[in-house]
Amino acid sequence: MKERKIVVAVDESEESMYALSWCFTNLISHTNNCKLVLLYVKPPPLIYSPAGKGYIFSNDVVVALEQYGKQLTDSVMERAGAICSNFNPTNVSVERVVGSGDAKEVICSAVQKLTADTLVMGTHGYGFFKRALLGSVSDHCAKHANCSVVIVKHP
Amino acid sequence: MKERKIVVAVDESEESMYALSWCFTNLISHTNNCKLVLLYVKPPPLIYSPAGKGYIFSNDVVVALEQYGKQLTDSVMERAGAICSNFNPTNVSVERVVGSGDAKEVICSAVQKLTADTLVMGTHGYGFFKRALLGSVSDHCAKHANCSVVIVKHP
Incomplete structure (x- = not known):
């Protein structure tokens, strides 16, 4: 059996951490060989801005925002790493x-570049209006990712 | 570990049969206990009609159409059953x-009634226009089914 490559899209949400656990208990518990890629997508810097687009920030603010982004990344990857160690797969x-x-966009192009077999992600379960207005990352990926996609729903 | 219930939506398509195989090789190969439900949804009778809605058929035609529907169901279930026996899971x-x-609609309400843990389905991979016009069964179910959903893509 060839090595399977599973990409799990992780972010700050509880749902994405649950999706990662689901992956261990349902998808990879007994597979011979498996490569698990934890993929975190940082939002573009301006998303952090409290004031919205078009403002010019002083250097201090930019540095602070960049640092916040880095901390967020570290914190997500740490939590995800802890879940992986917990299952301790050999x-x-x-x-x-x-x-x-x-x-x-980044998730879809990453699974293609990484030649993933399966993409696993949570769903934020927004209500109707939010979903309709924002569009959902998981909806988009289920449709457009060029591999099988698991949308894990938090019970 | 409690018994997992997996619903696989099967139909006439090659994609759905591939999704069923995927399910065996990826999801349930080594699980302790698993209930697999093969769900086939017959289209409403008028879909069979070559002439479209609003026509009144003679009794013969209605009988023939019903029989065609029954044969289609049998053929799908037979193919799905053959795949299951092939993997021969104990x-x-x-x-x-x-x-x-x-x-x-039927798939979403069935997974709810059956209290499924996971829904597995193929994707027909329609092109952009067909998808936009028809809407896709898998898109709808990924969004609305109240359990985790796997959209299996035929390589």
Whole structure:
């Protein structure tokens, strides 16, 4: 059996951490060889801005925002790493990848570049209006990712 | 570990049969206990009509159409059953459920009634226009089914 490559899209949400656990209990518990890629997509810097687009920040603010982004990345990857260690899989190698930009675009292009077999992600379960207005990352990826996609729903 | 219930939506398509195989090789190969439900949704009778809605058929035609629907159901369930026997899982019990109506609605309500843990389905991979016009059963179910959903893509 050839090595399977599973990409799990992780972010700050409880749902994405649950999706990672689901992956261990449902998808990879007994596979011979498996490569697990933890993919975190940093939002573009301006998302952090409290004041919205078009403002020019002083250097201090830019540095602070960049640092916040870095901390966020570290914190997500740490939590995800802790879940992986918890399941302690002997047959799974774990890799971390950090992207930046529009999450849905970055995830779809990453699974293609990484030649993933399966993409696993949570769903934020927004209500109707939020979903309709924002569009959902998981909806987009389910449709456009060029591999099988698991949308894990938090019970 | 409690018994997991996995619903696989099967239809006439190659994609759905591939999704069923995927399910065996990726999801349930080594699980302790698993109930697999093969769900087939018959289209509403008028879909069979070559002439479209609003026509009144003679009794003969209605009988012929019903028979065609029954044959289609049998043929899908037979193919799905053959795949299941092929993998010959000792820890999996297989059940067959046939519904009727609008596939996306019936699948979502069936997984709820069956209290499924996971729904597995193929994607027809329609091109952009067909997808935009018809809407896709898998898109709808990924969004609205109240359990985790796997969209299996045929390589």
